[in-house]
Amino acid sequence: MMATSTFSMDGMLAQLEADTRTRLLEGAQRVALPAGRVVFRAGDACQGLPLVLSGVIRVQMTGASGNSIVLYRIGEQDVCTLSVGCLMAARGYRAEAVVEEAAEVLILPLALFEELMAASPKFRREMMAAYGRRLDDLMLLVEEVAFRRMDDRLEDWLALRGSDTVIDITHQALAEELGTAREVVSRLLKELERQGRVSLGRGRIEVRVPFAR
Amino acid sequence: MMATSTFSMDGMLAQLEADTRTRLLEGAQRVALPAGRVVFRAGDACQGLPLVLSGVIRVQMTGASGNSIVLYRIGEQDVCTLSVGCLMAARGYRAEAVVEEAAEVLILPLALFEELMAASPKFRREMMAAYGRRLDDLMLLVEEVAFRRMDDRLEDWLALRGSDTVIDITHQALAEELGTAREVVSRLLKELERQGRVSLGRGRIEVRVPFAR
DNA sequence: ACCCCCTGTGTGACTTTATCACTGATACGC
DNA sequence: GCGTATCAGTGATAAAGTCACACAGGGGGT
Numbered sequence: 001m002m003a004t005s006t007f008s009m010d011g012m013l014a015q016l017e018a019d020t021r022t023r024l025l026e027g028a029q030r031v032a033l034p035a036g037r038v039v040f041r042a043g044d045a046c047q048g049l050p051l052v053l054s055g056v057i058r059v060q061m062t063g064a065s066g067n068s069i070v071l072y073r074i075g076e077q078d079v080c081t082l083s084v085g086c087l088m089a090a091r092g093y094r095a096e097a098v099v100e101e102a103a104e105v106l107i108l109p110l111a112l113f114e115e116l117m118a119a120s121p122k123f124r125r126e127m128m129a130a131y132g133r134r135l136d137d138l139m140l141l142v143e144e145v146a147f148r149r150m151d152d153r154l155e156d157w158l159a160l161r162g163s164d165t166v167i168d169i170t171h172q173a174l175a176e177e178l179g180t181a182r183e184v185v186s187r188l189l190k191e192l193e194r195q196g197r198v199s200l201g202r203g204r205i206e207v208r209v210p211f212a213r
Numbered sequence: 214m215m216a217t218s219t220f221s222m223d224g225m226l227a228q229l230e231a232d233t234r235t236r237l238l239e240g241a242q243r244v245a246l247p248a249g250r251v252v253f254r255a256g257d258a259c260q261g262l263p264l265v266l267s268g269v270i271r272v273q274m275t276g277a278s279g280n281s282i283v284l285y286r287i288g289e290q291d292v293c294t295l296s297v298g299c300l301m302a303a304r305g306y307r308a309e310a311v312v313e314e315a316a317e318v319l320i321l322p323l324a325l326f327e328e329l330m331a332a333s334p335k336f337r338r339e340m341m342a343a344y345g346r347r348l349d350d351l352m353l354l355v356e357e358v359a360f361r362r363m364d365d366r367l368e369d370w371l372a373l374r375g376s377d378t379v380i381d382i383t384h385q386a387l388a389e390e391l392g393t394a395r396e397v398v399s400r401l402l403k404e405l406e407r408q409g410r411v412s413l414g415r416g417r418i419e420v421r422v423p424f425a426r
Numbered sequence: 427a428c429c430c431c432c433t434g435t436g437t438g439a440c441t442t443t444a445t446c447a448c449t450g451a452t453a454c455g456c
Numbered sequence: 457g458c459g460t461a462t463c464a465g466t467g468a469t470a471a472a473g474t475c476a477c478a479c480a481g482g483g484g485g486t
Binding site: 141 | 274276277278280282284294295297298301302307308327330331334337338341342344345346347348349351352353354355356358359360361392
């Protein structure tokens with residue numbers, strides 16, 4: 001919890017004025033979250049604004065049918081914009097968040113958030129930028145889900161992991177990435193295997209021919 | 214263009230400190246937009262932050278296939294959060310906006326926006342709240358599109374217009390509201406007509422039995 | 427080693443939605 | 457009244473989602 005802690009030089013903390021950063025680091029609570037930890041669930045009240053120092057947090061949503069879809073991820077030196085709305089409107093979350101890679105997170109109390117918003121142009125700028133990214137992520141997602149074919153989207157997803165030849169993921173988890181059903185993913189993958197483009201194992205996809213993006 | 218102009222008492226302008234409101238009204242450009250006017254298209258650069266005084270602006274997105282979906286609407290005393298991201302990142306819009314009901318809009322230049330963000334806690338609060346609403350709208354939309362059945366969604370849409378017994382809309386426009394194809398809407402509506410729940414005319418849906426929500 | 431059991435995968439049957447290709451119907455201008 | 461543009465209806469087919477169930481792999485316990 002020292003203001004002298006190290007942090008990456010290209011992230012949002014490095015962008016801030018020195019005194020703003022100091023104030024932030026001393027006023028926020030620092031917590032370590034192990035992989036798999038559920039940060040919040042749909043309906044939970046919000047405790048403060050999380051700022052991810054390291055690791056990755058996945059934000060996803062579950063429909064009435066029980067199906068889930070991954071909305072976006074919060075990476076290094078990114079904030080959980082969703083929390084701002086929950087904090088200010090004092091209502092519950094609509095989505096849930098799970099730690100994907102063990103993370104260190106700063107939790108800014110509402111008062112500190114408002115203090116920094118008032119005091120620091122750079123903090124304001126970073127907050128607005130974070131909101132912009134989230135809005136963008138979600139708009140892209142809406143377009144994908146509404147208009148693109150599942151086989152295309154699956155190939156895109158595989159292409160994003162292009163460098164790894166072996167991907168460790170279950171069909172169920174992949175279905176949740178794409179917001180579809182496990183059976184659909186199984187069938188599409190099987191077809192790719194028939195075409196010789198991947199080999200499948202239990203919880204494993206081996207990419208034989210890299211997917212272009 | 215007078216700071217003494219009338220505005221609704223429950224909207225965001227009424228929430229602001231008096232001097233902030235004055236500064237806003239005198240620093241912003243006021244424009245009248247007729248129904249049907251395209252405010253911006255995908256790829257357009259952003260001129261300033263629009264704040265809707267009256268009327269309604271629809272924000273929608275068009276996929277590669279040519280299909281469109283309505284993302285959300287900007288109503289009275291709401292701001293176009295999308296523009297903030299475009300302004301600050303100086304990149305183009307990803308969606309398009311069309312005036313649905315003739316609107317009066319204030320355009321805040323970037324400098325004025327930043328000035329007000331620095332000076333006014335209430336302006337900041339309203340901006341964050343607007344962002345929160347948009348994020349919420351989009352998350353709800355993702356869930357709808359990803360998981361809900363089209364017949365349900367159509368009935369919900371009709372239920373929202375519940376009080377009017379006659380709705381003037383083409384199947385094409387309704388398909389764009391829901392992000393589906395015109396034929397799908399035609400078939401679903403025809404089925405509702407067979408069930409005696411609506412009567413159909415050219416560009417007209419007459420609700421016989423109101424839809425519950 | 428063997429079996430059990432949990433989790434993950436494969437697949438058929440069927441429904442819903444999307445797409446394509448048309449045809450037919452309605453309103454409106456000239 | 458006629459031509460034309462827009463709107464709506466519909467069959468055929470493909471893609472995706474749902475339901476039900478069989479089977480496979482792998483780790484833990486005895």
